[in-house]
Amino acid sequence: ALSTFRSICGEDGVSLATAVREQHGKDESVHRCRPPDVVVFPRCVEEVSALAKVCHDNRLPMIPFGTGTGLEGGVGAVKGGVCFSLRKMNQILDFHQEDFDVTVEPGVTRKALNAYLRDTGLWFPVDPGADASLCGMAASSASGTNAVRYGTMRENVINLEVVLADGTIIHTAGKGRRPRKTSAGYNLTNLFVGSEGTLGIITKATLRLYGIPEATVSAVCSFPSVQAAVNSTVQILQAGVAIARIEFLDDVMINACNMFSSLSYPVTPTLFLEFHGSEQSLAEQVNTTEEITQANGGSDFQWARDAETRKRLWKARHDAWYAAQALRPGCKAYSTDVCVPISQLPQIIVETKTDLIENKLTGPIAGHVGDGNFHCLMVVDPNDPEELRRVHLFSERLARRALAMNGTCTGEHGVGLGKRALLYEEMGSMTMQVMQGIKDTLDPNNLMNPGKVLLPREPQSEK
Amino acid sequence: ALSTFRSICGEDGVSLATAVREQHGKDESVHRCRPPDVVVFPRCVEEVSALAKVCHDNRLPMIPFGTGTGLEGGVGAVKGGVCFSLRKMNQILDFHQEDFDVTVEPGVTRKALNAYLRDTGLWFPVDPGADASLCGMAASSASGTNAVRYGTMRENVINLEVVLADGTIIHTAGKGRRPRKTSAGYNLTNLFVGSEGTLGIITKATLRLYGIPEATVSAVCSFPSVQAAVNSTVQILQAGVAIARIEFLDDVMINACNMFSSLSYPVTPTLFLEFHGSEQSLAEQVNTTEEITQANGGSDFQWARDAETRKRLWKARHDAWYAAQALRPGCKAYSTDVCVPISQLPQIIVETKTDLIENKLTGPIAGHVGDGNFHCLMVVDPNDPEELRRVHLFSERLARRALAMNGTCTGEHGVGLGKRALLYEEMGSMTMQVMQGIKDTLDPNNLMNPGKVLLPREPQSEK
The missing domain is CATH 3.30.465.10 (Uridine Diphospho-n-acetylenolpyruvylglucosamine Reductase; domain 3)
Known part of the structure; x- marks a missing residue:
């Protein structure tokens, strides 16, 4: 099929996979790198279609590739095949x-x-x-x-x-x-x-x-407990404040950010907030929010309007990923991703922090708390298989904890490779049969990114 | 199957359809009343499931029924069968x-x-x-x-x-x-x-x-043209005013409302608006909106905060359906429903008004203009087949006009019976094959509300 691929998208539109192994290795620390056999670089939808026809006729797996920034191994070529890198289609x-x-x-x-x-x-x-x-x-x-x-x-x-x-x-x-x-x-x-x-x-x-909002205001506030931060979040939403961002960082995360960026935030649960609107409405939103946070024991409420001060205020949140990694030089970060009803956040976060400590794992917490979605930024030694195993087991326990609270095993990262078994637990077998039925209808030969989202059928046929 | 139905949901949980013909006749003027053979009234999901199994084993069509307020003939039993009235499940x-x-x-x-x-x-x-x-x-x-x-x-x-x-x-x-x-x-x-x-x-x-918003403000404003009303809408959205409702009524509709409710609005294109928020933010939203409408030639801007005055202000919009019907006593109303990109609204409304006049049809226009969605409230003599035919053809032309402007044949009423052929025009045959494939996977015997959304396959197999 190689020569056909070349005739479709040109000599430089086809690459043997060894040359692009790099771009498939980003999430190597958790999901093993699985390079495709070949990478094609189509320039238009007609080329994508022609390439897909060739793959279809030759029963070659097809793996779409955008920027490779996904976190659940979605671009790994678990069955080999043809990676469709779409970067030339950039209009x-x-x-x-x-x-x-x-x-x-x-x-x-x-x-x-x-x-x-x-x-x-x-x-x-x-x-x-x-x-x-x-x-x-x-x-x-x-x-x-x-x-x-x-x-x-x-x-x-x-x-x-x-x-x-x-x-x-x-x-x-x-x-x-x-x-x-x-x-x-x-x-x-x-x-x-x-x-x-x-x-x-x-x-x-x-x-x-x-x-684009007329103006933006950023704010930061410290809390005595996770519960106080979450209560503030619920009340801010109930008050109809059209909050644009409301981000939670736990004490471990704040501590990491303080060290990484030479900051001095109180090492307690913290909310980072952003408001979008007119100048006038922003003042009101900030006032309402400050009242609510104070009533919940929030302190050190700071806010900023101009871009420079806002940037400084939010620096901790923006650098969280790097700050987490800096906790253990030479280690890699892997992000978990669960989402629960907001009222369950305090309990799941407290339980999860206990779990981290008991299992000697480094995993500062950052979350999109207005949606009930949060991440543990696991910092792990990729050369320590025992620690990798502990992270894997922790991640599964965390997902099951979210499921027990009527949440989901993935709020925004997707299922990919790592969460397939959890997806079946979340959905139940009947719902999964419907998903499998849709897959079979649209892709009867299982050529489209095979091995992702759905488990292979043979061993799980009785599930 | 009747006795099995009775054993599942009780003697009074099964009714021969003649007794409930009434509730299936609401959209009779356009979609002919098609009563089911029998109506069942399950009390819980287990009963729905058991009834469905019986229907499935006997290959009986199943038609779910909520309140029968749909507008596209969705509850008609075109192939007879069993209507599942779900009103007893009201927890x-x-x-x-x-x-x-x-x-x-x-x-x-x-x-x-x-x-x-x-x-x-x-x-x-x-x-x-x-x-x-x-x-x-x-x-x-x-x-x-x-x-x-x-x-x-x-x-x-x-x-x-x-x-x-x-x-x-x-x-x-x-x-x-x-x-x-x-x-x-x-x-x-x-x-x-x-x-x-x-x-x-x-x-x-x-x-x-x-x-629930802390406060609500309603407003009304008249415009010299459809274009001026639409331009105002786009600018209000662009300004980031978190408008809760922005409704358009054309001159014919306003005239009907004036007559029906003894009002005296200028007989021109009119916007009815509603704002939700805090007292303070509402004042600002109203100010911004009034500035924008004035810049577009809007006049007679009125607004109201207390519930009583708001109700009076919006009365015209709330009574639009009845006001339209009152234009021709003894006639029935039928609502069209298209949605286009907002920028196309002035053109499609102007063309549609010309079409109405040329075809001697009564169809005042009301629209959810912030979404590009609008309705012609067709007032038609149900005993005049020739007029019904003209309404039908007009409605098709309107939908095709929306399609030609990259819009949809239905913004919110759905496809039901009446818009199946238009759906194929909107989606194209390949996309419809995917929809059909999903239907076949989930309902291989075509028992679930058959004849709706998708066209029967036989005559259209080459489409």
Whole structure:
């Protein structure tokens, strides 16, 4: 098939995988690097479709690749096959300023889009941290710090162009359609959002945009307990404060940030907040928030309006990942990801901290607390298999704790390789049969990113 | 099967259809009344499941029925069969105040839920006008006046319990799960939202709730043209005003309202607005909005804060449906429903008004203009087949006009019977094959609300 691939996307559009092993090794510390047999670099949807047809006829697995910033091993080629690197398709298409929408190819990252939009008064708010490909963010149902205000990819994708396993090109909401709402037929857009490449290759995404807020205010506040921070969060949401970000850092995380960035925050549970709005409404939001945090025993409330001071105030949150890694030089960070009903956060965080201590693990906690979503940033020695095993077992216990509290084993990172068994526990066998049925319909030969999301059927057939 | 039905849900839980013909005749003027052979009234999900198994074994069509307030013939029993009336399942379950969620059975309407929530500080905002069943609203992907702020059912359903065609009970996000966000597996919740009963019977819905706003302000403003009203809408959204409702009424509609409710609004395109927030932020939102409307030639800007005056101000909008009907006593109203990118609204409304005049049709226009969604409230003599035919052709032209502008043939009413052919035009044949594939997987014998959403395959096999 190699020569056919070359005839489709050119000599430099095909690469043997050894050359790109690097880009598949990012999450090596937890998910073993599994390079594909070959990488293709299509330049347009027609090439993706033609390549997919060849793969389909030759029963070759296909693995879509955006920026490789996913955290659950979603781009590993567990059965070998052909990696579709989509970085050459990097056009921003069909920007409609009055309609608050834009269409992007899979090579466009969120930062590239926002740079493009800078002078238009609009922006795309979903922010998972990494400068990920927007189509990859759609594929993994990404979200991040400001989902509490603007929603996740689920709420912000209007239409997708998708190449199916046999090369068929579809548009989930019909070609070129971009109404802000619709009730026309089955919601295929949100079936492909979060499908992690297992149902098709996303080659275009039409996204919803928002007006850039007139002003932004950041704030930080320390709390005597996790419960006090969470109570404040619930009350802020109940008060109708249109909070843009509300991030929780535990004492271990704060301590790491203090050391890493030479800061001096009190080493207690802390909320980092951001407000978007008009100058006038911001003052009111900040006042309401300060009243609520004070009533819950919050202290050291600081807030900042100008960009420079805001940046300084939020530096701890922004550098959390690096601060965590710096706790143990030479180690790698791996992020867990569970989401529970907000009221369950204090209990799960307290239990999880006990678990970390008992098992001698380093895992400062940072969370999108307005959504009930939090991460333990596990810092682990990749050369210590025993510690890796302990991290793995801890991560499973954490997920099961979230499930026992009516939560989910993944709030935003997806299932990938690592959470397949947990997904079956979360959904139950009947619901998983429906998912498997949909997979079989769309990809009967199991060629699309095989081995991800769903467990192989043979050994689990009685599950 | 009748005696089995009786053994499952009791003597008074089964009714021959003639007795309930009435409730299936609501949209008679456009979609012919098609009563089922029998109506069953299950009292719990186990009964729904047992009944479905019997229907499945006997290959009897199943038609879920909530309140019958749908507008596209979704509850008609086009192939006879068994209507599942779910009104006896009317419990509100698992209210979680701190987590902003609640679970309801299919007999619970939105007004019943909001009455229940009244003293909790929370509410469920999706409001399609009718006091519809919340599970029915989920099934038809309903929205309404305040979707611009709070989203549609798509954004506000967290989990669904569904009985599949063979009686299997599934939970789309796993049993009891209610995280505010998740990226665990395929998004089955949003596959069933909007499936109009064709994939399964929704027997429980877990919904997202919101804090009741501290205060509400209503406003009305008249415009010299449709363009001026739409420009104002776009600018209000761009300015980041968190508008809760922004409703457009055309001159014909305003005239009808003036006559019906003895009002004296200028007979021009008019916006009805509603703002939710704190007292202080409302003043600012109103000021910003008034500035924008004035800059676009808006006049007669009125606003009101107290409940009584607000009610009076919005009376025209609230009574629009009755005001339209009153234009021609003895006639029935039928609502069209298209949605286009906002920038296209002026053109499509102007073209549509010309079409109405040329075809001597009465169809005042009301729209959820912040979403690009609008309705012509067609007032038609149900005994005049020629006029009914003209309305039908007009409605098709309107939908095609929306499609030509990258919009959808239905923003919120769904496909039902009337828009199946249009759905194929909107989606294209490849996308429809995917929808059909999903239907075949979940309901291989085509027993779930057959004849809705998808066209029968035989005559369209080459489409």
